[in-house]
Amino acid sequence: MLSDSFFSWDPFRELSRLQVDLNRAFAGANGPAFNVWTGQDSAVVTAELPGFSAEAFDVSVFGKTVTVKGERKPIELDGATAHRRERQTGSFVRAIELPFRIDSDRVDAKFERGVLQITLPRAEADKRRSIAINAN
């Protein structure tokens, strides 16, 4: 028997299955926080990455997955004693799987005020298409 969800299938519900890989190399229990925004034909991934340098990011796309790598170095102050150190440093890798294939040629990434924003358009070949039925 086919389940109800087959008939009411919504590709974006698949996001609940977002594949999330976190590299624990980023010191501490959790790495940077990511949000994922979706629409019919595109998705936007945003992440809070204060103190990271835009040049040090490595954003790559393969199939449905976008992978982000980055590193934050510790603050260097001459002759300083640290009284409190809450800001994590180190590198992280994060892979996020979208419910559709990504058009890698049109991916756009910008980094502003410590926030990374990656726009990921859906691949043309992956878009939903209505098929005309020939009645003879």
Place this chain on the structure above:
Amino acid sequence: MQTTMQPTTQRRDDQVAPQSEPEVFFAPRTDVYETADSIVLVADVPGAADSDINVTFEGDVLTVEARLAKRDVEGLTLAHREYDVGNYRRTFTVHTPIDRDAITARATDGVLRVTLPKAKEARVQKIQVRAGK
């Protein structure tokens, strides 16, 4: 080692905004460093620019605050959320005498750096030790 600054608010992780509260404030993660002539506070305030930030020093309480507009992505819906966008606020008690007129604050790539130069009397004086004859 004696800690110069004590936070009087909780860390961001532990903070859950009550639903009824219209304004949300997060306590930014902060490093505090001390050098020979200043205390340096480094706080993560992603999304904030210099113009959003307000730093005040009253009595011995330093308040760091940033007000941020909500960032929605037009035409798209939030499908997976790991962080909330809100304002930042955190207060610190500073026990070291500070040269109040010389405090500087600057935000770069979402990181706020506040430099509090120590007042003259609080600076470490290097004393030359002379060998007795």
